[in-house]
Amino acid sequence: MKTLSYFHYVWCFTSFVVAYPGMGDTMEHVRRSAKAARADSKQLIGDLKTLKDAQLTAIGKDIKAIILDQKTAISTVIDAGAPAGTPDSAACKADLCCVWKWISYDMTARFNGTSGRCTKFARGAVRLGFHDAAVWSNTTSYGGADGSILLTDEISRADNSGLATIADQMKQWYTKYNKYGVSMADLIQMGANIATVVCPLGPRIRSFVGRKDNAKAGPTGLLPGVNDSADKLIKLFQAKTIDPHDLVALVGAHTTSQQHFVDTARDGDPQDSTPGVWDVAFYGETVSTTPPRVFKFASDLALSKDSRAKSEWQAFIGGQAHWNEDYAKAYTRLSLLGVNNINDLKECTKVLPPPRTSFVNQDQKILDLWLQGQYDQLNSMVDDAIMLTGLTST
Numbered sequence: 001m002k003t004l005s006y007f008h009y010v011w012c013f014t015s016f017v018v019a020y021p022g023m024g025d026t027m028e029h030v031r032r033s034a035k036a037a038r039a040d041s042k043q044l045i046g047d048l049k050t051l052k053d054a055q056l057t058a059i060g061k062d063i064k065a066i067i068l069d070q071k072t073a074i075s076t077v078i079d080a081g082a083p084a085g086t087p088d089s090a091a092c093k094a095d096l097c098c099v100w101k102w103i104s105y106d107m108t109a110r111f112n113g114t115s116g117r118c119t120k121f122a123r124g125a126v127r128l129g130f131h132d133a134a135v136w137s138n139t140t141s142y143g144g145a146d147g148s149i150l151l152t153d154e155i156s157r158a159d160n161s162g163l164a165t166i167a168d169q170m171k172q173w174y175t176k177y178n179k180y181g182v183s184m185a186d187l188i189q190m191g192a193n194i195a196t197v198v199c200p201l202g203p204r205i206r207s208f209v210g211r212k213d214n215a216k217a218g219p220t221g222l223l224p225g226v227n228d229s230a231d232k233l234i235k236l237f238q239a240k241t242i243d244p245h246d247l248v249a250l251v252g253a254h255t256t257s258q259q260h261f262v263d264t265a266r267d268g269d270p271q272d273s274t275p276g277v278w279d280v281a282f283y284g285e286t287v288s289t290t291p292p293r294v295f296k297f298a299s300d301l302a303l304s305k306d307s308r309a310k311s312e313w314q315a316f317i318g319g320q321a322h323w324n325e326d327y328a329k330a331y332t333r334l335s336l337l338g339v340n341n342i343n344d345l346k347e348c349t350k351v352l353p354p355p356r357t358s359f360v361n362q363d364q365k366i367l368d369l370w371l372q373g374q375y376d377q378l379n380s381m382v383d384d385a386i387m388l389t390g391l392t393s394t
């Protein structure tokens, strides 16, 4: 141990002595150049492709800067006050975000588990947001974040196995709130963002509304398969304007996940040892030895090893703030695929609940036993496992 510390010290010292006066500036220059290069390689989407800067609204400018990697997509603006009135009141109707505040209350209650982790509804909402928006590519003339996953029979496609529970819940919210002008497309994307911040450590992503619904089912063959090669996945997402870096950030959502259909004999097995927590454990655990119940997707393993994705994968290990930042930007882009009125969107981020920037599983002992293969009943009860802390090891 002492020897390791010594070498660590020597390594740090060596790293330090190769520095020279002005190097900080040079490094900053390199970092800025790299960022500028990345911004150049980022593609614009929807109406932002054709509108000139002078034509952009304040929201249009912000979204453009976010998707060009020039501005953060994380917001700290919180409206802690009560809504102006009930959704059917004149006061509430006069305030665009008022109805969204009520929706946020409903969703937050559904997405927060008694354990403090986020629930299967939250995880489903994040995946639903992805599956509605990602049915789009730069060669299709329709599809994207348009609500069609729930307004048509898209949901019954094999790609969407596992989304039935959140689909039913989302349709109930749509019935309740559509009469106040809420589109399915917005409901789904707001659901994904509320779910993300309800998950402990999740980013509070800027949230825009005003997407248009589409009653036409999206094109088929545009969602990834769990057994696809890294090359196929990277090309599939590139055609959605999502580069390998952003793809690596997005699949990190599997940090919260529990699979049900990839291997039905292992229904409920998580993709890292902390399901329901928006931490970076997923990145490290995908590339290392894990407890037996952790179920790694072939697609995640393939990406973690691919030369175009590997360095970012490694960078997210232990890089919670870095990942949150990159995920928020990448998800903002994803949530706007196929949207052709980005410049007219409005912002209701303030209705999102506050983020939880630290979290400790109070029931880690029982989770550890579960991860080793005991207590199968937790497969469907991780959200509330804390209730079982009275159990003792067998």
Ligand code: HEM
Binding pocket: 120, 123, 124, 126, 127, 130, 161, 162, 224, 225, 226, 227, 233, 250, 251, 253, 254, 256, 257, 258, 259, 260, 261, 262, 263, 297, 299, 300, 331
């Ligand atoms: C390489 C691309 C991807 C593949 C192949 C993939 C595949 C899958 C599969 C097979 C499941 C398990 C479904 C089940 O058995 O119940 C799953 C779950 C999930 N995926 Fe992905 N996914 C990908 C990308 C993404 C992205 C980009 C997001 C979000 C931005 C996402 C979010 C989720 C979430 C939150 C779950 C958990 C759902 C739950 O616990 O019910 N995935 N994914």
